[in-house]
Amino acid sequence: MIKYEPKTIEPKWQKKWLEEKTFSATNDTTKPKFYALVEFPYPSAQGLHVGHPRPYTGMDIVARKRRMQGYNVLYPIGWDAFGLPAENYAIKNHIHPATVTRENIDRFRKQIQALGISFDWDREINTTDPAYYKWTQWIFLQMFKKGLAYKKEMSVNWCTSCKVVLANEEVVNGVCERCGGEVTHKVKSQWMLKITEYASRLIDDLDGLDYIERVATSQKNWIGRSHGAEITFGTTAGDELQVYTTRPDTVFGATYMVISPEHAYLKKWAGLLANNNAIAAYQEEAAHKSDFERTELSKDKEKTGVKLEGVEALNPATGERIPIFISDYVLASYGTGAIMAVPGHDERDYAFAKKFGLPIIEVVAGGDIEKAAFTDCETGVMVNSGFLNGLAVEEAKKEITDWLLRNNKGEAKTNYKLRDWVFSRQRYWGEPIPMVWCETCGWVPVPEDQLPLELPHIEEFEPTAEGDSPLARHDEWVNTTCPHCGGPAKRETDTMPQWAGSSWYFLRYCDPHNTAQIAAPEALEYWMPVDWYNGGMEHTTLHLLYSRFWHKFLYDIGIVKTKEPYSKRTSHGMILGENGEKMSKSRGNVINPDVVVDEFGADTMRVYEMFVGDFEKAAPWNTSSIKGSRRFLDRVWSLQEMVLPSEDCRPEMEAPVHRAIKKVTQDIEQLKHNTAIATLMALLNDFLASGGVTRGEYKVLLHLLNPFAPHITEEIWEQMGFGAPISGQSWPVWQEDKTKEDTVEIVVQLNGKTRAHITVASNIGKEEAIALAKAEKAIAEGLQGKTIAKEIWVPGKLVNFAVKG
């Protein structure tokens, strides 16, 4: 027998699969379809690291098994290649992002192909390809036409030294990551997408989907639907202040108000206010903080704020005058940018009131407001609240909301934490936003027949001194004519965020070479929705939500026929470094899969990554235990020397074989690849212990192992002369009656402690089992002189006597 040499057999099969298009999906509608999707990678300059193959291999196993079960499987891959790192790399090294991106993609493709993932390489896509982003731009234009894209003044991070708009990630401890310079906020006019218009549908439509619990919960919490009321407070300035609250029942306890430092009334009221200087100073201070810092409620963080001198509010319930403060814990971006403060029943308000010596009134009895805010809605009863007194919180909410409506002082309101999507980036390496500004006509879309609006080739990637995209420097590109009136006009120079290209890529895979449409309607109808989408938890809120939003929009305009893009969503855990920390270049704990493939082979790499632990949980890499996976494959290989003459399964092997088929088949569908592999290892150990393997048994083992270790199994299959490749064969089926043994071992317990084991017929009944258990010596002794309070029988497993005395 020749030695197991992954280095020769792996490239052999990879070449064959590519040449024969073994894994290319066809639009064969006679077969049931299965669309498996993994998040396409950002092709970074660092190349693939061992974290990437985990989801690819995990879904590859499902895809390969489903093909053998007769499904027409679509398992595609592509490149999410626009983005900040390529641009920053370009600025630093003076290499064009397009060049860097091309090189990175070539490297990634080579690395992934060396792993034997059954991707359909005929459908590879690339978000930076104009033929692809033509449709990203097209979708944006449709949104603009439907009023879902609009311009708004938004604040961005601004490095005062580099004069660059910074991503949040580039702001480290309040200073610029590159130069350490001071970071402030700068207001820029930005394109926004109205995702909030879809907020309720994005929550409600989760119900019919098979998303793992924590993903669905995260989506719901992120959208943050709450039911409450909008209440109108009068002011001594004559203007009305709207607040949103989820606790309208506590309005009698509102002893002051807080508005965000950015609130528009501050400007309006300047003439009435005596302390404009203090207010301006506070606004300046707040401008330096992120929303994240502002809402942080750490123990040692003191609440800050400034009282407005000269304007007071009127509590609509009590009619009393109450002070108004500005404080940074109130965000302009949530609700109305103003709150009624109820220190007795809100922790932040309580801390603020204590700091500023403001009155705290108890309006819900049940806690001790001397010590802390009482926030329990379940048990509280209303007090000090006029006509609400004596009511439970939920009743009081209804009562006060009705009262507010009758008195024209407010109404019930559903609110969302979700904010509209800031869609502009002042960067080069992204899809140009296909809009033109005309002094006469305003914002005019680039006509659809002029798409794609290609990104011009430039050599200078530094943003302008005003913080505009580097595209702004290229007058010959910027200056154009208005598509509407023909007059002089300027192109939008902002580009789209990286999220854009990944918000619809799963549709393009259905028909990736179509030049006339996103994809042919028949292709979309056949393949969509994605049957199973696996991705990282880090994409649970943003990418997943953005792509669901775009899909719903495309549904509304009739492009797709399903309301949701993904039927099922699962999530894999990260591969951590050997030290248990996240793998990163800066920590120096990155493992390159090439090294593993070179030393052990791709099949070992695949088996190890799937065996390392629960697919859904993070797992630390451990180089020294990889050899266990290699040893397993070596033993499967050397089984070739132990083949017994018989074709059939030996009688004593029927139960282990059928149980293994069942276990592996079921485990794969639950992504429990680690226990599936353990089952195969145990089956192999059974074969070795029995002195060999029959041809029939060997076939089953190779078949079940094939999705995990495709190269070695195909090679052995061929060398054994088993016929056509396994990838074209049908998946084994188990027979339930053959998985069962005739006898089972039953555990006998006294008060839950194991005291004996009995071996009985597997179909034994309760009475008989209990009688046999009582006959056991250890049990009989234990029961002596005691009363049996309860006899518990778990069929086929356990007898437990609860005894007293």
Added chain:
RNA sequence: GCCGGUGUGGUGGAAUGGCAGACACGAUGGACUCAAAAUCCAUUGGUAGCAAUAUCGUAUCGGUUCAAGUCCGAUCACCGGCACCA
């Protein structure tokens, strides 16, 4: 801070409320070898015992149950996300 998650031998991990530690890695001893590597065999949660066995043991404290790693409450530690990283 807010939201979501995790915590089991020396290590990675397994366990529909029903024998905790499957399957591996490592370690120890042995076989083979001039020797080493590789391979094969045996042992391997702690404590006591020659052993049968007993007893403790799933982050901490408490609860529910005939029975808890699993369910409930509190605490601690760690990880992911927090809207311009992807």
